[in-house]
Amino acid sequence: MPVERGLKIATIGGGSSYTPEIIEGFIKRYAELPVKDLYLVDIEAGKWKLEIVGQLARRMVKEAGVDINIHLTLDRREAIKDADFVTTQFRVGLLEARIRDEKIPLRYNCIGQKTTGAGGMAKALRTIPVILDIAKDMAELAPDAWLINFTNPSGIITEAVSKYTDIKVLGLCNVPIVMEKMTAEILETAADKLRMDFVGLNHLVWGRAAYLNGENKINEVITKLASGNFRGVKNIPDYEWGTDLLNSVGMLPCPYHRYYYLTDLMLKEEIKAARNEGTRGEVVKKLEASLFELYKNEDLKVKPKELEERGGQYYSDAACDLISAIYNDKGTIHYVNVKNNGTVNCLPNDSVIERTSYVGKNGATPLNSDPLPSQIKGLLQVVNEYETLTIEAGVHGDYNAAFQALTIHPLVESSIVKDLLADIISENIDYLPQFKVNN
Amino acid sequence: MPVERGLKIATIGGGSSYTPEIIEGFIKRYAELPVKDLYLVDIEAGKWKLEIVGQLARRMVKEAGVDINIHLTLDRREAIKDADFVTTQFRVGLLEARIRDEKIPLRYNCIGQKTTGAGGMAKALRTIPVILDIAKDMAELAPDAWLINFTNPSGIITEAVSKYTDIKVLGLCNVPIVMEKMTAEILETAADKLRMDFVGLNHLVWGRAAYLNGENKINEVITKLASGNFRGVKNIPDYEWGTDLLNSVGMLPCPYHRYYYLTDLMLKEEIKAARNEGTRGEVVKKLEASLFELYKNEDLKVKPKELEERGGQYYSDAACDLISAIYNDKGTIHYVNVKNNGTVNCLPNDSVIERTSYVGKNGATPLNSDPLPSQIKGLLQVVNEYETLTIEAGVHGDYNAAFQALTIHPLVESSIVKDLLADIISENIDYLPQFKVNN
Amino acid sequence: MPVERGLKIATIGGGSSYTPEIIEGFIKRYAELPVKDLYLVDIEAGKWKLEIVGQLARRMVKEAGVDINIHLTLDRREAIKDADFVTTQFRVGLLEARIRDEKIPLRYNCIGQKTTGAGGMAKALRTIPVILDIAKDMAELAPDAWLINFTNPSGIITEAVSKYTDIKVLGLCNVPIVMEKMTAEILETAADKLRMDFVGLNHLVWGRAAYLNGENKINEVITKLASGNFRGVKNIPDYEWGTDLLNSVGMLPCPYHRYYYLTDLMLKEEIKAARNEGTRGEVVKKLEASLFELYKNEDLKVKPKELEERGGQYYSDAACDLISAIYNDKGTIHYVNVKNNGTVNCLPNDSVIERTSYVGKNGATPLNSDPLPSQIKGLLQVVNEYETLTIEAGVHGDYNAAFQALTIHPLVESSIVKDLLADIISENIDYLPQFKVNN
Amino acid sequence: MPVERGLKIATIGGGSSYTPEIIEGFIKRYAELPVKDLYLVDIEAGKWKLEIVGQLARRMVKEAGVDINIHLTLDRREAIKDADFVTTQFRVGLLEARIRDEKIPLRYNCIGQKTTGAGGMAKALRTIPVILDIAKDMAELAPDAWLINFTNPSGIITEAVSKYTDIKVLGLCNVPIVMEKMTAEILETAADKLRMDFVGLNHLVWGRAAYLNGENKINEVITKLASGNFRGVKNIPDYEWGTDLLNSVGMLPCPYHRYYYLTDLMLKEEIKAARNEGTRGEVVKKLEASLFELYKNEDLKVKPKELEERGGQYYSDAACDLISAIYNDKGTIHYVNVKNNGTVNCLPNDSVIERTSYVGKNGATPLNSDPLPSQIKGLLQVVNEYETLTIEAGVHGDYNAAFQALTIHPLVESSIVKDLLADIISENIDYLPQFKVNN
Ligand SMILES: [Mn+2]
Ligand SMILES: [Mn+2]
Ligand SMILES: [Mn+2]
Ligand SMILES: [Mn+2]
Incomplete structure (x- = not known):
């Protein structure tokens, strides 16, 4: 460099x-x-x-x-x-x-x-x-x-x-860092006193352990969370997980797990929102318009408070800390998306996982992960194959791969795949050169 | 012996x-x-x-x-x-x-x-x-x-x-043998001229290859199936798979795949049946009653034709052929449920898979399976973990395992799990000694 | 075809x-x-x-x-x-x-x-x-x-x-079929009544099981072998394995295992032979000369008995049976060298293993192998990596790969590698175009 | 705590x-x-x-x-x-x-x-x-x-x-830290500026990477080492590796690799020593006697210089640093022997490996290791199986396991195993209660 x-x-x-x-x-x-x-x-x-x-x-x-x-x-x-x-x-x-x-x-x-x-x-x-x-x-x-x-x-x-x-x-994603901050709140400690064991895929990551002073407090976190008032990231409505779900998972789900664990509730919320204030995207669009109005103000010389409404808290912290850890060869722990290479044995070597990693100037080395328990393993594996198929579809314009990606995705009921995919391709065709060529 | x-x-x-x-x-x-x-x-x-x-x-x-x-x-x-x-x-x-x-x-x-x-x-x-x-x-x-x-x-x-x-x-299950017979019909040949490469789990098995005279005809089977009139087992309504689905899977789904690939259609059919002629179980109950009436007839000295309505065709052939292959040390191919032990690399060694196997007096040795493609791998893996959790629940009366088994099952929307499981346990409690003890 | x-x-x-x-x-x-x-x-x-x-x-x-x-x-x-x-x-x-x-x-x-x-x-x-x-x-x-x-x-x-x-x-190799015939002799039965479970690499293959009428007789084979008069292939002097070695391996070694299990005895024998009758190659050379003299005889119209001295018994049977099994789509068991693809989990997918396989017109499918015990696993793995390196050296003329192939080979003391390899390359250089180019 | x-x-x-x-x-x-x-x-x-x-x-x-x-x-x-x-x-x-x-x-x-x-x-x-x-x-x-x-x-x-x-x-072992110090010397930097990627088994560990300011300097280390004057640990005579060996390994061998890579030279040295000054143990025995003489001196109030002759440099640093990292929840990198659990994919989960690990109050988590190249993979695997067998022998007094442990060890010519093992057991029998019981 x-x-x-x-x-x-x-x-x-x-x-x-x-x-x-x-x-x-x-x-x-x-x-x-x-x-x-x-x-x-x-x-x-x-x-x-x-x-x-x-x-x-x-x-x-x-x-x-x-x-x-x-x-x-x-x-x-x-x-x-x-x-x-x-x-x-x-x-x-x-x-x-x-x-x-x-x-x-x-x-x-x-x-x-x-x-x-x-x-x-x-x-x-x-x-x-x-x-x-x-x-x-x-x-x-x-x-x-x-x-x-x-x-x-x-x-x-x-x-x-x-x-x-x-x-x-x-x-990079702000989800792990948001989860870490919440864990710290739940444990009434500071985030920098915690060391989290995150494992999974982006937006499908679990907090498997939360070490505070060497002790894994994840059960305490789950118990407190089950009994009360955890708040998720801004983008996602704030449903309760339910005690039995949390206890049986045995680790901390990420906010996006609500789509998997509380599918119908999330769907209903989305439908309701679409009918009323608009989808999250539509809300954000308005929010952005007003943000840019704000930004135009020549007297504004710092990040405006209103940006926090936008979601993506701590993104900047996650990013700048990671860049600084690399630049300064820090040897510190970060939660990043990195090539699996055997870290999680039940996923292919060439998959990218989201994992607690050790970061220095040579990059991020994931900490090895113990074998995963069944309740997260199966879900991870099927979503990982969805991702693999999506990448094949995205790189090669492979319609069959796209079809199967949706077919095996746990959130997509299979009989809709053909029509849904047709809509996706036709309405995005200006941005899908790979599908123009191949189909 | x-x-x-x-x-x-x-x-x-x-x-x-x-x-x-x-x-x-x-x-x-x-x-x-x-x-x-x-x-x-x-x-x-x-x-x-x-x-x-x-x-x-x-x-x-x-x-x-x-x-x-x-x-x-x-x-x-x-x-x-x-x-x-x-x-x-x-x-x-x-x-x-x-x-x-x-x-x-x-x-x-x-x-x-x-x-x-x-x-x-x-x-x-x-x-x-x-x-x-x-x-x-x-x-x-x-x-x-x-x-x-x-x-x-x-x-x-x-x-x-x-x-x-x-x-x-x-x-043992009759599904593979039924699929083989259908494949033979589609290829206008005899079943004993075919050698099928079945791989998967029971009731989630794919026909990956159909060798006729050394050639893998699976693409021809799929093409013909996509264009027409394949008939499934008696227990399952006979929906069409759709060309895109079949082509993108690239192998022969089993009849039970309809639950995964055509979920909503199957659900609607079940709801309709429940409201009209009754669920399949209720239909079978009536069928059985009339079968037993038939059986009482002292002049009946052979298997009555009516039994074929019952479903389960070829069960007897599958079973007796398997028993004979063992008894006579035949060294022939059968489609059985057998310990994986690495046959399918992406599933645990101790899982039981459904697989083309070589059978002799020493039992069944699965033929090794080439690595699975993404479209079947992910689905198999998540259903396999559901099975693993179900077995833990069944053996140990482990409520958390049962909860997660349903949670990760692709056919169970997660927000219903708690109530659904409560119903299952309470209404079956006479047959669930393991749950009486533990809960 | x-x-x-x-x-x-x-x-x-x-x-x-x-x-x-x-x-x-x-x-x-x-x-x-x-x-x-x-x-x-x-x-x-x-x-x-x-x-x-x-x-x-x-x-x-x-x-x-x-x-x-x-x-x-x-x-x-x-x-x-x-x-x-x-x-x-x-x-x-x-x-x-x-x-x-x-x-x-x-x-x-x-x-x-x-x-x-x-x-x-x-x-x-x-x-x-x-x-x-x-x-x-x-x-x-x-x-x-x-x-x-x-x-x-x-x-x-x-x-x-x-x-x-x-x-x-x-x-293909005649070693497994020779071992099967010997096993039959030891068990006083016919080879076609046996079904052998062979696993390993070519010339490093073990008979893990010998099924006779469904029962694994390998322990009986080992016991009888340990007590007596087993004879190896013609190419290899006929040393006794020793009871403790056989019992602790717990399966049937192939004749070439003598190089691994009785290294010094084999080396001494080779040195002695080289000084006296000549190396096996030199003996074969004379043998071949006399065979060709025989072959010239226009009255000779069948395979002469003398060819049996040459080694390679049953090669023809192994080969013609395999070709016939493919040609006639037989669905029979053969012992062949075939792509691993997970059959032996502790070896890479793309390695070629020697394995009991099911053969038809579509080729050979290896029967899955149970996980290997430590005593054969480690040896197989190191020799497999030697083979991998040798192939890299052979294909690419990669000197470093050749150097390490010899270095890790259990039969090559490492401090001789440099000189030994120099001799091999220089004295074979007419047949090593890949090394001419690269070095 | x-x-x-x-x-x-x-x-x-x-x-x-x-x-x-x-x-x-x-x-x-x-x-x-x-x-x-x-x-x-x-x-x-x-x-x-x-x-x-x-x-x-x-x-x-x-x-x-x-x-x-x-x-x-x-x-x-x-x-x-x-x-x-x-x-x-x-x-x-x-x-x-x-x-x-x-x-x-x-x-x-x-x-x-x-x-x-x-x-x-x-x-x-x-x-x-x-x-x-x-x-x-x-x-x-x-x-x-x-x-x-x-x-x-x-x-x-x-x-x-x-x-x-x-x-x-x-x-714990001092070998990695000794290798790190040497690497630092070779690179003319301080050890604490380096981050080493160690992977292997105890006393069979390779330095796969040496990161200095984010750059992997291992090739430079090897080149300098090949050209000159690296000095090993005190226990092991100081032979040169040879340029071709080092280049073809492509990473830093540990001092004990001399037994594998320079077997005959080491053996000759051992034989010579045994005949002259005595084996290393005999030398140490004398050294220890004189050390204890020194220690008796009531005026001695610090660690005497002479102890350094004894071997085991930096043991104390390795140990106390590790204990302090745990005690103080430091989140620093140490080179320890730790359960594999998939870190090195080609070794069993339950093996203990020597690996760069991240250490805090909750213990040591190994950094994931990229798949190993053939030249170290095979050697590691066979020695690992030797270790597995040795543990079985040690825990259960299993003679067969001990026999095979020696048989597959790359440094033990197999035809000596029976006599060698007999000597080991009989001459150590007072310390081998497990073998008294079983044999
Ligand atoms: Mn994100
Ligand atoms: Mn069935
Ligand atoms: Mn051969
Ligand atoms: Mn040591």
């Missing part, structure tokens, strides 16, 4: 409303992570957002008195060239596509969610061609750079890069 | 309406499989059926002119003592229990079926204590005997015996 | 002194295996042998009154074109090379043997480029043909073809 | 000449690791040494001004009761036994070494009954304590405890 010339970071999808989060993250860590050049990249359609959020970013660094050059560009290759880290937070097809991902499945009484189930598959199919393109640019222009992927479905996207390119890649 | 004293077979659940099938099977094979003593065993509640069917059996062997002694008894231990083969075709709780297995899930808009999903789990929970008892008797009274298990869910029951006893056991 | 035009077989290395064996095999099985055209192929240097043995072959078929056309050719491609089976029994570098394989290791007080250890590696390095060439011809000229490989080291050569080509290949 | 009452450590084999090392270690770390009570335990035969070294220990802590109570006792149970850590550095049969372990194999021209090969097996057989006894005491008297095992063969002993007891155990 040619540090002499200063640390260069390229953020693809830099026009995102989240960008002030990551700017704040870099500002807070400037002493240990002295970013010299931050390239915010977006596409033509996002140019106006890039301009607004980019100006805010500039005001923020100026206000903070740190020497970070904010570059705004539509030229991805310029941004990637010689970067040390490339972070991705882009959304192919913008919020409109997300809203489709939510609404198409609902037509079939099927969970419509941006990362889980049919909606997540649609998003993956749109995103895979773009991320492979980015990886290709990186191979050419910044072969030593790390790709830190936030783009959802984070595990699948990271796995596609891991399987089909030689780029150094890690996937 | 002390052949000198003549071949002894004990059939537990001998009062079943199926018994004439197996009697016919032994008669047809008498030359190669000279059964001397056939013990038909039943319990007090089944005594009247045992008497009727037992007398028919006696008339059948007399008519056929073969020297098989038919013993009718309620003393299971007498029947098992020194037996060469013990076959099981009993039903704990009789047809009433089966009808409950069908109806309880339907209350929750959930597939209600005697072997698949929640109903199958209930049946397994009732059956496991009894089969382990039988195995215990065998260990004491006939330690060298083979247990040939027909009792459903055949794979789970066989696995429980395999995991928790040292008895030699093989599980 | 275009049977209409008659069965065509190409035998590469047709000038071998073994050829009368295989001719006799085809003659004996003519009714079930009606070979129309048998192409005996050799190279210029073997032309004189091809002529002699080819004329004998013609006299043999004429005498037997079967209608097999014997073609003698140096044009390998003509022989392979449209063949149904290609069998390989060639020896790159002729007997001179074999003698080198025996003598070079002896310089270092290291076992010198044509298939096992350093000599076997040398032979593999010479043979791999040629077999891959043959496979390339087959892919072009006879893509549906089966390659039945006899060329030693049979397992390694078969694995090289399996890993680096798409040709249908099975490896 | 009841810290309120002060940290209690029990050291079994406390009369060892190494004890001043560990005392020094505790003194240096007193601030972070405030040991209150240190129990040095020995047996009657070691009482005189315990007295001498114990007095020195007391003088050392007094001189250092730290408040550690040194207890000297022959009552192991008193020492273990409520201990926080139990460390083991005992030697069953004293140095006399070690000398036998070295000399018996030499009779057969076989490597005689205290931990590797036949000598190591003998030591394991003697030690296993004692360590299981200690574990039993711990289960009763200090069930929450950690067993930190130094007793050799450290991996095998740790694995025996791990397989046959529920005690929390970690095995």
Whole structure:
């Protein structure tokens, strides 16, 4: 890493409303992570957002008195060239596509969610061609750079890069860190006193252990959670798990497990929302509009409180801490999406898992996982095969793989697959070049 | 095997309406499989059926002119003592229990079926204590005997015996042989010219290859099946799979796959049937009543045609052929439920799988299976873990295991699990001693 | 397989002194295996042998009154074109090379043997480029043909073809069939009454079970063997195993295990032989010379008794039975070298193992193997990795792989590796094009 | 861990000449690791040494001004009761036994070494009954304590405890830390700037990567090592590896690899030493005598320089750092012997491996290891099976397991096994109660 010339970071999808989060993250860590050049990249359609959020970013660094050059560009290759880290937070097809991902499945009484189930598959199919393109640019222009992927479905996207390119890649999600903070609250301790054993796939991760002062407190966490008032991430309504479910799982489910464990309740909630305030995507769309209004205010020089409503808390912390752990060769524990390579024996070596990992300048090494108990093993395995099929479909435009991906997904009733998939492909066809070619 | 004293077979659940099938099977094979003593065993509640069917059996062997002694008894231990083969075709709780297995899930808009999903789990929970008892008797009274298990869910029951006893056991089902016959029809050839590669779990088995004269014709089978008129087993309504589904699976699904691939259609059909002619169990109950009326006729000396309506075609062929292959050390291929032991690498060694196996006097050795493709691997894995949990629940009365078994089952929507399981346990409690003790 | 035009077989290395064996095999099985055209192929240097043995072959078929056309050719491609089976029994570098394989290791007080250890590696390095060439011809000229490989080291050569080509290949060795015959003798029964469970690698295979009438008699075999007069294959001096060794292995070692279990005795024997009658290769060379003298006799019209001295008994039976089982879709058990694919869980999927397999027109499917006990597992694993490295060395001319292959081989003391390997490469360099290029 | 009452450590084999090392270690770390009570335990035969070294220990802590109570006792149970850590550095049969372990194999021209090969097996057989006894005491008297095992063969002993007891155990060896220090020297950096990727078994461990500032420098290490003057641990003569060996391994061998990679050279050295200055055990015996003379000196109040000659450098650092990492929940990397559990996929789950691990109060979690390359995989697997067999022999007195353990060990020529094993058992019979019972 040619540090002499200063640390260069390229953020693809830099026009995102989240960008002030990551700017704040870099500002807070400037002493240990002295970013010299931050390239915010977006596409033509996002140019106006890039301009607004980019100006805010500039005001923020100026206000903070740190020497970070904010570059705004539509030229991805310029941004990637010689970067040390490339972070991705882009959304192919913008919020409109997300809203489709939510609404198409609902037509079939099927969970419509941006990362889980049919909606997540649609998003993956749109995103895979773009991320492979980015990886290709990186191979050419910044072969030593790390790709830190936030783009959802984070595990699948990271796995596609891991399987089909030689780029150094890690996937990131705020779910584990959110779960850790909640665990800390439940145990009435500080998150940094905890060491969590997370294992699973992105958005299907379980907290298998919560070590506090060397003792695994997971049973206490479950008991307290079962009896009361745990609050999930902002994106997901806050249903109770139920004591029997929690006790029989024996570990901490992630918020997205509600789609698996409380399917009907979640579906009803989604249908109700769609009929009233709109899907989460539609709500976010309004929220984003008002955020960009806020961002335009030239007196705004810090991340506005309102951004917290947006979801994605701690994303910036997770990301900046990970980047700093790599940059500074810290040897600390992070919860990342990383190539399995036998860590979880019942999943293929080339799958990407979400796992407690040890991070230094050479990257993330997952801590080995003890063999999994049946109640999480089977679910993980079937969702993992769904992911494998989705990646095949996304990379090769393989209709059969897409068909089977939906068929075996636990949240998709099989008799709807043909029509559902037809809708997904036809309504996203502008973003699915791989399916244009093959079908 | 002390052949000198003549071949002894004990059939537990001998009062079943199926018994004439197996009697016919032994008669047809008498030359190669000279059964001397056939013990038909039943319990007090089944005594009247045992008497009727037992007398028919006696008339059948007399008519056929073969020297098989038919013993009718309620003393299971007498029947098992020194037996060469013990076959099981009993039903704990009789047809009433089966009808409950069908109806309880339907209350929750959930597939209600005697072997698949929640109903199958209930049946397994009732059956496991009894089969382990039988195995215990065998260990004491006939330690060298083979247990040939027909009792459903055949794979789970066989696995429980395999995991928790040292008895030699093989599980049997007519589904593979029915699929083979259909494949032969589709290819316009004879079944004995085919060699099928079956792999999976009982009632979740795929025909991965169909070798005719050395060539794998499975694609031709699928294409013809997709275009037309395949007929499933009698127990299951005859929906079309759909071309895309068949092509994307790339192998032959078993009839029970309809529950997984056409869930809603099957559910609607079940609901309709329950409201009209009754569940399959209720239909069978009437059918059985009329069968036993038929059996009473002293002029009836052969298996009546009407039995074919009952379902379970070829059961007798599958069973008698398997017993003969063992007895005669044949070295032929059979499709049986057998300990995995690495045959299917992505399933645990101690799981019982349904697999093309080589059979001789030393038992069945599964032919190794090539690694499975994603579309069947994930589904198999999650159902296998459901089975593992069900066995733990059945053996130890482990409520948490039962809860998670239903939670991860692809056919059970998770938010109903608590109530559904409460109904299953309370309404079957007379047959669930393991749950009486533990809860 | 275009049977209409008659069965065509190409035998590469047709000038071998073994050829009368295989001719006799085809003659004996003519009714079930009606070979129309048998192409005996050799190279210029073997032309004189091809002529002699080819004329004998013609006299043999004429005498037997079967209608097999014997073609003698140096044009390998003509022989392979449209063949149904290609069998390989060639020896790159002729007997001179074999003698080198025996003598070079002896310089270092290291076992010198044509298939096992350093000599076997040398032979593999010479043979791999040629077999891959043959496979390339087959892919072009006879893509549906089966390659039945006899060329030693049979397992390694078969694995090289399996890993680096798409040709249908099975490896064959007479060792299992010899062991089966001996087991039958020990049990005073006929070999066809036995069913053997062989597992391992070629020339490192164990008889794990010997089923006679359904009962595993392996302990009886071992006990009798330990107490007495078992005789090995002709190539290997006949040392006693010792009771403790046999009992602690608990299964039947193959004759080549003497190199592993009685290393020093074998080495001393080899050294003595080299000083006196010559190495086995040198003895064979003389034997072959006298065989070819015999073969020249125009009155000789059958396989001469003297050929039995040569070693390789039953090779012809093993080969012709296997070819007939494929051709006639027999569904019988054979002991072949076949892709592992999980059969033996503790070895990689892509390794070739020697295993009891079920054979029909679609090829050989290995019977699944129960997990291996420690005493054979570790030895198999290290030799398997030696084989893997040897194949890498043979295909890519990878010096490091060759160095480590010898280093980890249990029969090669590591400090001699550098010099030993230098000798092997330099003295075989005419047959090692892959090493000429790379080094 | 009841810290309120002060940290209690029990050291079994406390009369060892190494004890001043560990005392020094505790003194240096007193601030972070405030040991209150240190129990040095020995047996009657070691009482005189315990007295001498114990007095020195007391003088050392007094001189250092730290408040550690040194207890000297022959009552192991008193020492273990409520201990926080139990460390083991005992030697069953004293140095006399070690000398036998070295000399018996030499009779057969076989490597005689205290931990590797036949000598190591003998030591394991003697030690296993004692360590299981200690574990039993711990289960009763200090069930929450950690067993930190130094007793050799450290991996095998740790694995025996791990397989046959529920005690929390970690095995320790100074080899990895010695290799790390050397790597640091070679790279002209400080050891604490390096992060090593160690993988293997105790005394058969490879340095697969050496990360310096995020870059894997292992190739540079190997190149420099190949070209020059690396120095091994004191116990092992200092032969050169050779460039080709190092390059083809592609990673850093441990000093004990010389027995595998340079077998004959090591054997010759051992034979020469035995004839001259004596085996290493005999040398150590003299060294120890003079050390104890030194220790008696009441003016000696610190660890004497002469102890460094003894071998085992950094043992104390490895041990005290590990104990402190656990005690203080540090979350740091240590190189320990720990249950595999899938970390190294090609070894059984229940094997104990030596691996870079993440250590906190909850113990050591191995970092997952990427699949191993062939050159180390095969060797590891066969030695691992040797270890498995040795443990079975050690626990159950299983002669067959012992016989096969030696038979498959790469350093033991098989034809000597029977006599060698007879000598080992008969000459150690006083320490082999398990073999007295069974044979
Ligand atoms: Mn996420
Ligand atoms: Mn069935
Ligand atoms: Mn051979
Ligand atoms: Mn050590």
